[in-house]
Amino acid sequence: MLDAHRLRVFRSVVASGSVAAAADNLGYTPSAVSQHVTALARETGLTLFERSGRGLRPTAAGFVLAEQADAVLARLGEAEAVVADLRAGRTGAMSLAYFPSVGAAWLPHVVRRLTGEFPGVRLDLALREFLPDDPAQRVDVQVAVERPGFDPGSGFAAHHLLDDPYVAVLQDDHPLAVRDEVELAELAGERWVDNDAYDGWCRRNLIEACSAAGFSPPFHVEAHDYPTALSFVAAGIGLTVLPELGAIQLPAGLRAVPIVRPTPVRTILAVVRDAVAVSPPVLAALDALRAVARPVVSAAPG
Known part of the structure; x- marks a missing residue:
């Protein structure tokens, strides 16, 4: 395989007409230039120059190689520009996955920043x-919900974003809606609307907290997502218990009341692939996620 650096030196000698002039243009010694040209001739098995007075003149083979070198070096320059763009985050792609309540509350702000700062980067978003x-x-x-102390495994790092406490969402005229907080056990006799279609950590976390309070959640209606569950609560079907992040935008007539003794809490993490951890778009995504999580932390009870 031809050495690109030797091709550059060779092309400079062709353009300059002499080793000394090429050395001056490149900032090399004449000896170094001669060594590169000799090595390229040996590498190709071609006679690339012949003497012409005090200078050098390319042979027919040298002229052909110089033309090819122009094309090769131009493409190499384009590739180097692409590498520079990728390194600076001006082009390429970044994949980001999120769960529904984060998608509604955080992703618009995160995506707006990323598309503003890195317009040439394609964002691949996935709901997971x-x-x-x-x-x-x-x-x-x-962005994922995991247990505290979660280990993402080799090749990945977990960045803590938020500890998200659960709240009870009730109609405004419910007797408990006027309270600043409600003990979890006080909800044991209520009609509950479930809001999770998956047997994931969010639901298991709630069930464990209820067990610690001495009861099992009395789900009377099963909904598969937060908006549907909240609509059922607004219709007077019952109450629902969900993380505070899912209760940021409540339908009219509803109120979220913090739960205590115990307070179920879910931990939200950003799991980042090590191979892209220092790329500008990923660093900006992490910074944006921390920024949108911060107001929720400051508003959390206690």
Whole structure:
């Protein structure tokens, strides 16, 4: 395989007409230039120059190679520009996965920043409830709910974003709606609307908290998402218990009341692939996620 650096030196000698002039243009010694040209001739098995007075003149083979070198070096320059753009985050792609309540509350702000700062980068967004066990199926950045102390495994790092406490969402005229907080056990006799279609950590976390309070959640209606469950509560069907992040935008007539003794809390993490961890778009995505999580933290009870 031809050495690109030797081709550059050779092309400079062709353009300059002498080793000394090429050395001056390149900032090399004449000896170094001669060594590169000799090595290229040996590498190709061609006679590339012949003497012409005090200078050098390319042979017929040298002229052909110089023409080809122009094309090769131009393409190499284009490739180097692409590499520079990729390194600076001016082009390329980044994949990001999220779960529904984060998608509604956080992703518009995150995507607006990324598309503003990196207009040439394609964002591949995916809605995922769980972090895949197979590393090959994971994206560059995934916002996920996991247990505290979660280990993402080799090749990935977990960045804490938010500890999200659960709240009870009630109609405004419910007797408990005027309270600043409500003990979880006080909800045991209420009609509950479920809001999770998956047997994931969010639901298991709630069931464990209820068990610690001495009862099992009395689900009377099962809904598959937060908006549907909230609509059922607004219709007077019952109450629902969900993370505070899912209760940021409530329908009219509803109120979210913090739950205590115990307070179920889910941990939200950003799981980042090590291979892209220092790329500008990923660093900006992490910074944007931390920024949108911060107001919720400051508004959290206690």
